[in-house]
Every structure is written in C-alpha cells, then in structure tokens.
Amino acid sequence: MNKFLKKSASLALAVVLLTTGCAGNTVKEGESGSLSESSVSGNLPESYDGQSSGEYSVGGSPVGGESTYSSESSPASAESSSESYSGVESTESSSYSDNTQSSSSSISSSSSSSTSSVLSxxxxxxxKTGNTWEESGNKCGSAEVIVKNNSGSAVGSWKVSFTVPNGFKITNSWGGNFSVNGSTVTVTNVDYNGNIPAGGSVSGGFNYSSPSALNSMGGSGSGSASSSSSSTQSSIPVQSSSGGYNPPAPTxxxxxxxxxxxxxxxxxxWLHTDGNKILDKNGKQVWLTGVNWFGxxxxxxxxxxxxxxxxxxxxKAIADHGFNLIRVPISVQLINQWAAGEYPRANYNNAYNPELNDMNSLEIFEYFLKLAEExxxxxxxxxxxxxxxAMGHNVNLWYTDKVSVNDYYRALEWLASRYKNNDTIIAIDIKNEPHGKQNEQNKAIWNNSTDINNWKYTAETAAKKILAINPNVLIMVEGTEIYPKSxxxxxxxxQNADDYYFNWWGGNLRGVRDYPINLGSYQNKLVYSPHDYGPTVYQQPWFKNGYNYESLMRDCWNDNWLYIHKENIAPLLIGEWGGFMREPNLTWMTCMRKLIKNYHLNHTFWCYNANSGDTGGLVLDDFKTWDTEKYNFVREVLWQESGKFVGLDHAIPLGENGITLSSAKGL
Known part of the structure; x- marks a missing residue:
C-alpha cells in the first residue's frame, strides 16, 4: 500500500492554529487573502522571553505555545531490533483509552465528481481572542476561529462571518481564506479543512490590528453538503475534532x-561533560547543533x-540538512496522560500520514523516535x-493550579523510566523558560532556599530524580528572568526593578556564580541552557541605541551566561535562538552566529516550524519547502567535517549528507 497518499478533497481535518503577531502580510478592508500558518509577535512584557518565537502553536500554533515554549542503574544493554522502541516492556500500547471522547469517524475520499447542496x-x-498588545496606537492581537458543524450532516465546504470594529485589519491568518469588508470578516475554508463531519469542527486563526479592542464573540455561517457518486472510494479514518478517542488495539x-x-x-x-565540553563515551568532544520542532x-x-x-x-529532511538534534517541546499534562494510559487525539492530515492512523499520540511520538534513530x-x-x-509557556513556573510540582516530577520520572534504554533521547530540558518579574508573587527565583518557586532547588531535585532512574542522560537547566544585584x-x-538584573525568559544564569547547580556524583551530566533573541521579539535595552557583537557581549551575553563557558564551569547549549532574516533582527542573528561559531557553543535553533510567530521557521508555510536563505545562514554553525555533517550516533550516519560520530575527529 502506498503510505503517502495525496491529500483528498474530502478530508476532514481538525487543526487548531494559534499564533501571535502584528506584522507581515495584511488583509485590509475590501481585500481578501489566503494566508497560511504564520504569525508574528505576541504580548511581550518589558523583558520578554523569546517565547513569542513560535511557541505560540495550538494544533498548529506557536513557541511555546509554543507557542512554541528544559541513579544507581547500570548502562543499558543492547536491544534486539524486534523490541518495542520505547526500550521498556509495556502493556500500555495494547489498549488505548481517552476519558474525554470515545468516538471516531471516517469519511470517504473519491476521485469522481460530486454534487452539493447548501445547508441553510x-x-x-x-x-476566541488570545494575546493582545499595542503597536503604533492600534490594538493588536491574535484570535482563533472555531467553525462548528451542528447541522446533522457532513459538509464539504463552509463560510462564516463575524463583526469587527471599523478600520480592522488582518495582518496574518491561517486555516482559512479571510476577507474584511467594513465591519464584517468573512472566512471560507481552504482545501484541506472544507470537510467537517456532523458534530465536528475545524479551526483557523488570525492576527490583527484594530483601532479598538476585539472581544471574543460568536458568528454565523453556512455549508455545502457533498455527496459522492463514485463507486470507487477509499475510507480515510478521521479523528473527532474535540477531546481524545479510543483507537483500536495496535495492528x-x-x-x-x-x-x-x-x-x-x-x-x-550516551554523552557526559568535562568542564565546558560535552564528550562521547571515548572522550571525543561533540557539538550539538540542533533545531526545535514544536506541537x-x-x-x-x-x-x-x-x-x-x-x-x-x-x-529525513532535518537530518539531510545537517541538524543532529531535535528539541521537542512537550507539556507535563500530556506526559502524565500518556503515563495514565490516556492518549489525546493527535491532529494531523490523515491522508498524508496514513501510517499514523492506527497509532495513538504516544505511538506517533515513539514512531518519530524510531525515524530519528534511522x-x-x-x-x-x-x-x-x-x-x-499554546500559551502555556507564558505561565511563569513549572506548576499551575491544575498541575502540581509533584505532577511535574512524576512526568520527568516517567520519561526517564520509559526511555532509559533508549539513547536516541540523549538529554532532557527539564523546564522551558522559568520567569517572573520582581513584583509578581509567582516568580521564578534562584537562591539557596527550598521555596517552591526556587528554580535552582527544583532543578536539582528534578535532575536527581531523573538520574536516579537513568544516570546516562544529559540534564539541561535553563535560567530565570531576574536575579538580584545584591x-x-x-x-x-x-519589588524595585532597579534592584534586579533582567534578561530573556530562561536567559538569566547569573545565579550560577553564587549558587551553582549541584548534582553530586552526576555533575558531569549538567548543561546550562540559556535562550537569547533579537529585537523583533522584544526591544531589550541593549538594542535601543544601536548594537554590535562587542556591545552584546558586554551588555548581555557575558555576565548572564557566557562566563559559565569561559570559566570552564559547565557546557552551554543555547536552547533557543532565531528570527527573521531582515533588519533589525539580522544584525543580532549574525552576531549570535559569530558567538556560537567562535566558542563552538551547542545550540538548537528556533525553529523548524513555519508557524512560529515572531521568528518564522526553516520551512515555508507548506512545511515542505525549506527557506534557503535562512538555512544557508544557520548551516555555518552546524557541525561539519570535510564537507560532511557530523551526527551524534556512532553507528548510523546523519542523513544522506553526514557521517557517524565514530567517523568524526571531534572538536
């Protein structure tokens, strides 16, 4: 069977796309546009993280949230190829359940003609409105549009409309054809989400600029019911648009x-550290040069x-382009659902990825791990x-009212246990961008206390729990947002801002000098992982009067985290950096690339995703075509020897254009 079918015109796809921004392509009054999954920056605080760097993604929304946002057993023995990829014996895959939804549906794809009737x-x-901010006197923000089919019959196309303030402009959109006429926005389906089964829904979204605020609201619409006259149809299972589902037992x-x-x-x-270097089992220095892919x-x-x-x-394309590591943003909630045998629905194009249709969301993740290894x-x-x-990264801490600190620890322990015999997962970033300002009660702090919001204490506790189960995995520890000057x-x-040093969310590691992370006998598993972004994410003070490599070194990098590398305290991995290939961002991108190259800093570029709001991605909106200009820029800081990309696997070469770690000389 051909595993990669062409996209069917009658495919029902539930995709939730949520990104943020106030720049880019604009749909103005009287105009229309079919804009793909892209967006721009979010609601940025005065010392913003870089989280707007795409983590805003919901079923297709961005960083962080994306967008999108981190020991006594012996080394694992070799496993036979017939074993489950997880590396552990598990019965979870034999029966799936999801407490939120027990139904699934299927529709038929047909190559023949069809007739349609309009449903009244x-x-x-x-x-639903999301992040908001002001720009040039206008109210800007992001919004999600959820189109629901309550007609009792499947529809093959749809159109909806809703009211907005006069002068309203759509700056970016995805998941629909958007047009603005006076105070009315009209949205029609794009090719992949026209079909909605009875009771189902699809989603898209937009970013906007408006003279006045936009509030959440409802709207009306119509749809056309499609009936096929073909005698040759292929049934494509379509997962319901809300909650999870109960798939059959794995085939x-x-x-x-x-x-x-x-x-x-x-x-x-497995890797370990020595001073500021990351080494393989033979003591060869490696260079982690990766990319983020969120969802x-x-x-x-x-x-x-x-x-x-x-x-x-x-x-395959990520490997062929020379990235040797993929950082995968994920939530505590999802991990603990998997651990409990619950598998929330994965949103993807069923026709494009038919081999995934019999898998639950955990199995899809483990299939990805297998593909990565191959x-x-x-x-x-x-x-x-x-x-x-999608906006989960905006929460300051690693816990909420719904997810406790113990839930957080439990998720990490489950990851460590399930993949302890799986050296495809070589590291865990234990929390993305802890942050919080001086006047916020729930702010991330860094000191020698055992306070619940002390990130230094939590990081040590979490790391030791992981390493007690899997003593081989690297632990990435990010910084905070603020650190006291005295x-x-x-x-x-x-609560006086003047009493603190500020940096990007996760980018302030000044506390390491006073209160370094102590992992005891596992200290050689520690890597510090700051994030850093340019002025298109947020206009930090060090950008405002012009900047260059030397000023960035003086005003930001050196005292916040580069000293950790220079003083041989521990290795660094820049967990997120990236942005648009235009000014005022390009100068910063060039400086950061120079820094990474000069010091051979490990890094994971933000990001692969096209729908990263204020950074863009390495691929364009079709998620297939690579942005050649951006890729060629990043390529200069991918690990290469003699014109070949270097992977981190001793036995399997990195894609078609790379070599194994065994074949590499090392740094």
Missing amino acids: GGISCEV GEVKDLLKRSDKAVQGDD YNTGTNTFDGLWNSQLVPSV NGLKVMPDIHCAETD KSNSDYKS
Whole structure:
C-alpha cells in the first residue's frame, strides 16, 4: 500500500492554529487573502522571553505555545531490533483509552465528481481572542476561529462571518481564506479543512490590528453538503475534532513500524561533560547543533505542520540538512496522560500520514523516535509548559493550579523510566523558560532556599530524580528572568526593578556564580541552557541605541551566561535562538552566529516550524519547502567535517549528507 497518499478533497481535518503577531502580510478592508500558518509577535512584557518565537502553536500554533515554549542503574544493554522502541516492556500500547471522547469517524475520499447542496443552518463559528498588545496606537492581537458543524450532516465546504470594529485589519491568518469588508470578516475554508463531519469542527486563526479592542464573540455561517457518486472510494479514518478517542488495539503493522532499526546499537551514544565540553563515551568532544520542532506542547499532540506534510520525509529532511538534534517541546499534562494510559487525539492530515492512523499520540511520538534513530538524529524532550496550551509557556513556573510540582516530577520520572534504554533521547530540558518579574508573587527565583518557586532547588531535585532512574542522560537547566544585584536581596523581597538584573525568559544564569547547580556524583551530566533573541521579539535595552557583537557581549551575553563557558564551569547549549532574516533582527542573528561559531557553543535553533510567530521557521508555510536563505545562514554553525555533517550516533550516519560520530575527529 502506498503510505503517502495525496491529500483528498474530502478530508476532514481538525487543526487548531494559534499564533501571535502584528506584522507581515495584511488583509485590509475590501481585500481578501489566503494566508497560511504564520504569525508574528505576541504580548511581550518589558523583558520578554523569546517565547513569542513560535511557541505560540495550538494544533498548529506557536513557541511555546509554543507557542512554541528544559541513579544507581547500570548502562543499558543492547536491544534486539524486534523490541518495542520505547526500550521498556509495556502493556500500555495494547489498549488505548481517552476519558474525554470515545468516538471516531471516517469519511470517504473519491476521485469522481460530486454534487452539493447548501445547508441553510447548523454552521456557526466562535472567535476566541488570545494575546493582545499595542503597536503604533492600534490594538493588536491574535484570535482563533472555531467553525462548528451542528447541522446533522457532513459538509464539504463552509463560510462564516463575524463583526469587527471599523478600520480592522488582518495582518496574518491561517486555516482559512479571510476577507474584511467594513465591519464584517468573512472566512471560507481552504482545501484541506472544507470537510467537517456532523458534530465536528475545524479551526483557523488570525492576527490583527484594530483601532479598538476585539472581544471574543460568536458568528454565523453556512455549508455545502457533498455527496459522492463514485463507486470507487477509499475510507480515510478521521479523528473527532474535540477531546481524545479510543483507537483500536495496535495492528501488527503498527508494532512493526515501532521496531527499532536493525542498525541501532543501544547504549553507545550516551554523552557526559568535562568542564565546558560535552564528550562521547571515548572522550571525543561533540557539538550539538540542533533545531526545535514544536506541537506536543500546544494541543496538536504531535508535531505541527503534519496537516500539510508527512512525518517520514520531514524527519529525513532535518537530518539531510545537517541538524543532529531535535528539541521537542512537550507539556507535563500530556506526559502524565500518556503515563495514565490516556492518549489525546493527535491532529494531523490523515491522508498524508496514513501510517499514523492506527497509532495513538504516544505511538506517533515513539514512531518519530524510531525515524530519528534511522536517520542518525538524537532527540531532547523539553518540558515546555505544565498544561497543554499554546500559551502555556507564558505561565511563569513549572506548576499551575491544575498541575502540581509533584505532577511535574512524576512526568520527568516517567520519561526517564520509559526511555532509559533508549539513547536516541540523549538529554532532557527539564523546564522551558522559568520567569517572573520582581513584583509578581509567582516568580521564578534562584537562591539557596527550598521555596517552591526556587528554580535552582527544583532543578536539582528534578535532575536527581531523573538520574536516579537513568544516570546516562544529559540534564539541561535553563535560567530565570531576574536575579538580584545584591546578595542582601537574595530573598527577592524587593519589588524595585532597579534592584534586579533582567534578561530573556530562561536567559538569566547569573545565579550560577553564587549558587551553582549541584548534582553530586552526576555533575558531569549538567548543561546550562540559556535562550537569547533579537529585537523583533522584544526591544531589550541593549538594542535601543544601536548594537554590535562587542556591545552584546558586554551588555548581555557575558555576565548572564557566557562566563559559565569561559570559566570552564559547565557546557552551554543555547536552547533557543532565531528570527527573521531582515533588519533589525539580522544584525543580532549574525552576531549570535559569530558567538556560537567562535566558542563552538551547542545550540538548537528556533525553529523548524513555519508557524512560529515572531521568528518564522526553516520551512515555508507548506512545511515542505525549506527557506534557503535562512538555512544557508544557520548551516555555518552546524557541525561539519570535510564537507560532511557530523551526527551524534556512532553507528548510523546523519542523513544522506553526514557521517557517524565514530567517523568524526571531534572538536
């Protein structure tokens, strides 16, 4: 069977896309546009994270949330290729359940002609506003449009409308054809989401600029019911648009797909540190040069972009382009659902990825791990947020009212246990961008206390729990947003901003000098992982009067985190950096690339996703075509020897254009 079918015109796809921004292509009054999954910056605080760097993604929304947002056992022995990819014996895959939804549906794709009739009612929409901010005197923000089919019959196309303030402009949109006429916005379906089963829904969204505020609202619409006259149809299962579902028990084919590669040698790729270097088992210095791909943090419950693209060639393309590591943002909530045997629906194009249709969301993740291994790639899960939410990264801490600190620890322990015999996962970023300002009660602090919001204490506790289960995995520890200028304020009692150093969310590691992370006998598993962004994400003070490499070194990088590398304290991995290839951002991008190259800093570029609001991605809106200009820019800081990309697997070469770690000389 051809595993990569062409997209059917009658495919029902539930994709939630949520990104943020106030720039880019604009749909003005009287105009219309079919704008793909892209967006721009979000509601940025005065010392913003870089989270707007795409983490805003819901089933297709961005960073962080995306967008999208992190020991006594012996080394694992080699496993046979017939074993489950997870590396552990588990019965979870034999029966799936999801407490939120027990139904699934299927529709038929046909190559023949069809007739349609207009349904007079039953199609409605809900507009949910997200982040808001002001720019040039206008109210800017993001909104999600949820189109619901309550007609009792499947529809093959739809149109909805809703009211907005006069002068309203759409600056970016996705998941629909948007037009503005006076105070009315009209949205029609795009090719991949016209079909909505009875009771189902699809989603799109937009970013806007408006003279006055936009509030959440409802809207009306209509749809056309499609009936096929063909005698040759192929049934494509379509997952329901809300909640999860109860898929059948895994077939023999799914089990075969999850088997590890015959070429894999388990346990020979674990890494450790020495001073500011990351080394392999033989003491060879390696260079982690990776990329971020979000979606598991947002509600997509798989990677964003699979509504337009296929998983198999996408993973292969990342390896072929020379990235040797993929940082995967994910939520605590989703991990703990998996641990409980609950598998929220994964949102993807069923026709493009038919081999995934019999898999639950956990199996899709483990299928990705297998594909990564087959292509010589390594993986680093990133605890991007506590709750599954495109805006989850905006929450200051690693816990919420719904997700406790113990839930957070439990998720990390489950990850460590399930993949302790799986050296495809070589590192865990234990929390994306802890942050909070001096006047916020729930702010991340860094001192020698055992306070619940002390990130230093939490990071040590979390790391030791992981390493007690898997002593081989690297632990990535990010920074905070603020740090006291005086030790007399180490309790963070002052609410005066002048008493603190500010940096990007996750980018302030000044506390390491006073209170370094202590992992005891596992200190050689520690890597510090700051984030850094340019002025298109937020106009930080060090950008305002002009800047260059030397000023960035003086005003930001050196005292916040580069000293950790220079003083040989520990290795660094820049977990997020990236942006648009235009000024005022390009100068910063060039300086950051120079820094990474000069010091051979490990890094994971933000990001692969096209729908990263204020950074863009390495691929264009179809999630297949690479942005050649951006890729060629980043390529200069991908690990290469003699014109070949270097992977982190000793046995499997990195894609078609790379070599194994065994074949590399090392740094």
